[in-house]
Amino acid sequence: MSGQTWLAAVLSKRIRILAASMTWTDEELVARSQRGDVDSFNQLILRWERPIYALAYRVIGREDEARDVCQEAFLRAFRALPGFKGQAKFSSWLYRITLNLCRDWIRRQRRAPVSQMPEDTDVIEKAAARGPVESIEDLVARRELSAVVERAMALLPEEQRTAIVLKEYHGMTFQEIADLQGCPLSTVKTRLYQGLAVLRRQLERNGQLQAEMVKRV
């Protein structure tokens, strides 16, 4: 066979697969993966790696460890794929694997704080200790607020933090969170309410801190 026809055949096959994989649903990609098509599973990874990493990072609060958890989650999913019967959505199944891994990680690190600062440190007092040299603009900047939220979230118990993360950043319904956390619907709502109340107090104290710093300046 000549080079031209060979190349045309290879290209057309590749293009057909690429074009089709763009529109395949998770279920179709899972079915293809179960038949041994690794490219389809890699397509699933490409589709879900960012949300899974974000979930792991927000639950355990550490960059490198979240990356490891994310990698391990996909590896476990790949190995367990033959046993996946599709009772739940692929994404829910993946979230469950990730949350189990996060829980294991937190258990192992029980003695260490989730936040990378000492457990008894008050984030607001720590910010106040920086003194009035820091500008108000810096304090109200988005990155700073992000860090404040992150530290406040780290103070929450794992169940409350996970419920808030799944609701706020992954848009899950209360029922989906209840299924993932293995608890009644009312417990999820209580966890959310209590977690939000703690966060609100922390963020209000941050606001008061800002006001005090304005006075000092």
Add this chain to the structure above:
Amino acid sequence: MTQAGETVYRCGDDEALVSYAYGESSAAEHDAIAAHVARCAACADELAAIGSTREQLRAWAPPSLKLGFQITRAEEAGDETALPPAPATVLRPAAWWNRPLPAWAQMAAAVAIFVAGMALGTTRTAPPAATAAPSVVAAVPAAAVAAQSGVSREELTRVEQQLSREIGQLRTAGPGGGSTAAMLQRVSQMIASSEKRQQQELEFRTSQIVSDVAARRKIDI
């Protein structure tokens, strides 16, 4: 919350309030809470505080790392015994040339191939006088293909003429079942042999890379 068929909200029902804040309460609950909040300042403040906290939570973004995990072929073959126990050797960030393309790139590639296909189709359906002088659109990719695959221009021209003859024969034969079956058989043969050649090419390139790496390593040592 429901009393004698009527849904009533009372202050302090945190679960109902949180459902309302996230838009997950039933229609009856929603109406009851909305009516209550309209006349209860404490509950209105509580609801506003939940909304404000949620607003601030949006500022929290995880770091933007390059991930690019990919299952490698060793795992695909199920040859786990040959692998070190660390999962990183199985699932690892893909090299840029080996990652699935993003949707926009796939779309661009599909459009480019479609346009090239249309151009080729136009060339082949043109009268013989026109096909004798290949169009610029067809000539440019042909040259590129020749350069990449090591096929000479004469060979490409010969194949082009052969294909034109075969297509002409098919047209004159009409839409009979025999000619269609023959064409399908030929296409199957073409695909099979292209697969074989692709495999050989892959093996050749892999061995070349391995030997290059080994040579490089020797030099480095």
